[in-house]
Amino acid sequence: MRIAQVAPLFERVPPVTYGGTERVVAYLADALVELGHDVTLFASGDSRTSARLVSAARCSLRLDTTCRDTMAPQIHELELVSRLAHRFDVIHFHTGFLHLPLTRYLEAPSVTTMHGRLDMDELSPLMKDFSDVPLVSISDHQRRPYPHQRWCATVYHGLPSRLLPYNASPDRYVAFVGRISPEKRLDRAIEIARRAGMELRVAAKIDAADREYFQAEIAGLMTQPHVTYLGEIGEAEKAELLGGARALLFPIDWPEPFGMVVIEALSCGTPVLAWPGGSVPELLEPDVTGWIVDSIDGAVEALRRVDAIDRAACRAAFEQRFTADRMARDYVAVYKRLQDCSRPGLEARTA
Amino acid sequence: MRIAQVAPLFERVPPVTYGGTERVVAYLADALVELGHDVTLFASGDSRTSARLVSAARCSLRLDTTCRDTMAPQIHELELVSRLAHRFDVIHFHTGFLHLPLTRYLEAPSVTTMHGRLDMDELSPLMKDFSDVPLVSISDHQRRPYPHQRWCATVYHGLPSRLLPYNASPDRYVAFVGRISPEKRLDRAIEIARRAGMELRVAAKIDAADREYFQAEIAGLMTQPHVTYLGEIGEAEKAELLGGARALLFPIDWPEPFGMVVIEALSCGTPVLAWPGGSVPELLEPDVTGWIVDSIDGAVEALRRVDAIDRAACRAAFEQRFTADRMARDYVAVYKRLQDCSRPGLEARTA
Numbered sequence: 220m221r222i223a224q225v226a227p228l229f230e231r232v233p234p235v236t237y238g239g240t241e242r243v244v245a246y247l248a249d250a251l252v253e254l255g256h257d258v259t260l261f262a263s264g265d266s267r268t269s270a271r272l273v274s275a276a277r278c279s280l281r282l283d284t285t286c287r288d289t290m291a292p293q294i295h296e297l298e299l300v301s302r303l304a305h306r307f308d309v310i311h312f313h314t315g316f317l318h319l320p321l322t323r324y325l326e327a328p329s330v331t332t333m334h335g336r337l338d339m340d341e342l343s344p345l346m347k348d349f350s351d352v353p354l355v356s357i358s359d360h361q362r363r364p365y366p367h368q369r370w371c372a373t374v375y376h377g378l379p380s381r382l383l384p385y386n387a388s389p390d391r392y393v394a395f396v397g398r399i400s401p402e403k404r405l406d407r408a409i410e411i412a413r414r415a416g417m418e419l420r421v422a423a424k425i426d427a428a429d430r431e432y433f434q435a436e437i438a439g440l441m442t443q444p445h446v447t448y449l450g451e452i453g454e455a456e457k458a459e460l461l462g463g464a465r466a467l468l469f470p471i472d473w474p475e476p477f478g479m480v481v482i483e484a485l486s487c488g489t490p491v492l493a494w495p496g497g498s499v500p501e502l503l504e505p506d507v508t509g510w511i512v513d514s515i516d517g518a519v520e521a522l523r524r525v526d527a528i529d530r531a532a533c534r535a536a537f538e539q540r541f542t543a544d545r546m547a548r549d550y551v552a553v554y555k556r557l558q559d560c561s562r563p564g565l566e567a568r569t570a
Numbered sequence: 571m572r573i574a575q576v577a578p579l580f581e582r583v584p585p586v587t588y589g590g591t592e593r594v595v596a597y598l599a600d601a602l603v604e605l606g607h608d609v610t611l612f613a614s615g616d617s618r619t620s621a622r623l624v625s626a627a628r629c630s631l632r633l634d635t636t637c638r639d640t641m642a643p644q645i646h647e648l649e650l651v652s653r654l655a656h657r658f659d660v661i662h663f664h665t666g667f668l669h670l671p672l673t674r675y676l677e678a679p680s681v682t683t684m685h686g687r688l689d690m691d692e693l694s695p696l697m698k699d700f701s702d703v704p705l706v707s708i709s710d711h712q713r714r715p716y717p718h719q720r721w722c723a724t725v726y727h728g729l730p731s732r733l734l735p736y737n738a739s740p741d742r743y744v745a746f747v748g749r750i751s752p753e754k755r756l757d758r759a760i761e762i763a764r765r766a767g768m769e770l771r772v773a774a775k776i777d778a779a780d781r782e783y784f785q786a787e788i789a790g791l792m793t794q795p796h797v798t799y800l801g802e803i804g805e806a807e808k809a810e811l812l813g814g815a816r817a818l819l820f821p822i823d824w825p826e827p828f829g830m831v832v833i834e835a836l837s838c839g840t841p842v843l844a845w846p847g848g849s850v851p852e853l854l855e856p857d858v859t860g861w862i863v864d865s866i867d868g869a870v871e872a873l874r875r876v877d878a879i880d881r882a883a884c885r886a887a888f889e890q891r892f893t894a895d896r897m898a899r900d901y902v903a904v905y906k907r908l909q910d911c912s913r914p915g916l917e918a919r920t921a
Contacts, residue, residue: 291692294696295696298696341634
């Protein structure tokens with residue numbers, strides 16, 4: 220198939236460090252090429268991909284300090300897509316809501332993956348407006364607030380299977396990976412590790428918006444001897460950190476629409492100790508790939524049973540459910556259904 | 571004519587305090603109604619207008635602290651416009667670039683007023699994309715970086731003529747009104763007033779982004795005895811402040827695309843002492859409605875001649891060039907030309 224992927228421009232594809240959506244688009248585009256499809260990626264010009272790259276901005280907006288109006292390149296990207304639309308069998312958007320009004324006029328069927336949380340009142344008028352637009356959710360939980368959209372599928376994110384290798388013999392520590400923000404609850408992770416008597420290694424980014432929270436609530440806790448702070452880390456260090464961990468601590472306090480780090484841990488064979496927010500119950504199988512708890516006591520108790528987890532089973536679950544190859548195949552199935560629906564003949568018959 | 575005005579949603583129309591674009595849209599919509607047109611205003615639901623209001627958000631986004639995704643209501647607004655487009659003779663956008671891809675598909679001719687500065691490299695691809703889209707500039711200077719767009723006209727902003735009444739007998743002070751930011755150069759205004767031996771009254775907003783600049787560069791200067799800081803003020807206080815001023819100081823250091831406060835001062839009969847950035851030479855007539863200088867020395871020298879200015883002539887210039895009524899008539903002329911161009915018969919003939 221001739222497939223267009225339309226990525227946000229804030230990070231390059233894949234991002235240098237953080238940037239969930241752009242990373243998923245990178246893996247998806249490469250996996251679709253691997254499956255033999257003709258893939259065009261609309262993204263920032265510094266992106267790296269095995270697909271054909273159409274640059275919609277010189278470099279990613281987060282790195283381009285000279286760009287004062289970040290809307291301009293985003294609108295330019297939409298215009299590029301619009302002009303080239305007739306060349307594709309399907310156009311797959313990852314750009315939030317920005318392109319939705321345009322989708323009705325494109326000369327190709329399109330589908331949009333919703334990458335963010337949807338449980339916000341302000342989305343209601345918009346979701347009503349676009350109830351006819353084909354959408355993909357990244358977990359079943361994510362789509363709950365708007366069950367009446369035109370959901371084509373839930374497609375879980377996936378990772379290249381060799382990205383984060385299996386490690387059968389971990390170290391003694393537990394890990395926390397993510398942003399330091401109130402909803403990620405690093406404070407819980409620190410307390411769990413302390414009570415379990417284990418070292419906690421923290422790889423985390425602090426956004427400007429969260430700096431105040433960090434100073435007030437977290438910085439003091441980080442000075443405890445069992446906590447090691449590694450700062451923001453790259454992909455290579457992530458493999459080492461997650462692979463060496465006894466368990467990943469994921470004590471979230473919000474409806475996480477997916478949770479990439481959960482499948483990153485599983486890729487390494489590392490089980491995940493999580494609170495049951497958002498997608499978590501869909502991603503983890505209790506006592507097989509991790510534990511779902513709702514208290515510090517429960518978490519400490521679970522960590523006592525960590526040796527009962529078979530790390531090979533965690534990796535097997537990853538290979539079955541969370542590879543980029545599986546993700547790409549799922550999306551191709553969505554694209555084919557869209558193509559079938561949009562054939563004029565069929566449309567007339569089903570109308 | 572059946573005219574749609576599409577306002578940004580960040581401030582209500584008109585804004586409670588600051589918000590240049592929303593304020594102009596408010597004056598324009600009311601003036602068009604006054605001229606007998608059938609006007610529909612797309613804006614936040616807390617807007618106040620004599621036009622028919624279509625609410626695209628419960629309240630203005632700046633005031634709605636519960637709204638985490640401000641893009642959603644903006645896209646909803648575009649969808650509302652798109653659905654109702656067939657009801658209008660012309661659709662007038664004030665929403666930046668966001669709607670540009672959509673304008674090609676609307677069932678009515680549209681025109682977009684560019685409200686911001688355009689001298690930015692990142693706009694180049696976008697401006698090329700949309701070189702066929704009808705635009706209005708708010709000064710001739712503003713459009714200089716992109717002379718090859720489809721510019722329909724320069725339409726200067728206007729104010730309701732009774733909004734800021736003429737004051738023949740001002741006080742002794744000079745005034746500064748605007749944001750406290752590096753490009754507005756409050757530091758220059760403070761130094762000019764000091765050297766001229768006059769009181770400076772400052773009505774200014776400090777954006778979060780400018781707080782560091784304020785602390786480092788401005789706060790220290792503000793403690794001088796000749797400076798009075800009034801904070802952010804409303805419309806009523808603005809009439810009093812500007813009307814009572816000997817002169818408005820406008821020592822800008824950037825290509826100001828219009829400069830609303832310049833015509834606000836003229837409405838009161840108050841001359842303007844300005845640096846020659848952006849639109850300034852188009853708005854002021856030296857020694858009649860103010861002075862254009864490029865040094866502190868020149869500014870102090872000009873203030874010595876302040877009594878030679880006829881305040882009635884400043885007001886007369888305002889009435890002739892900068893009322894909302896004049897702005898509305900200028901836009902109606904633009905709308906009529908668009909309507910003529912978009913009649914299918916004519917298009918066929920000129921094609």
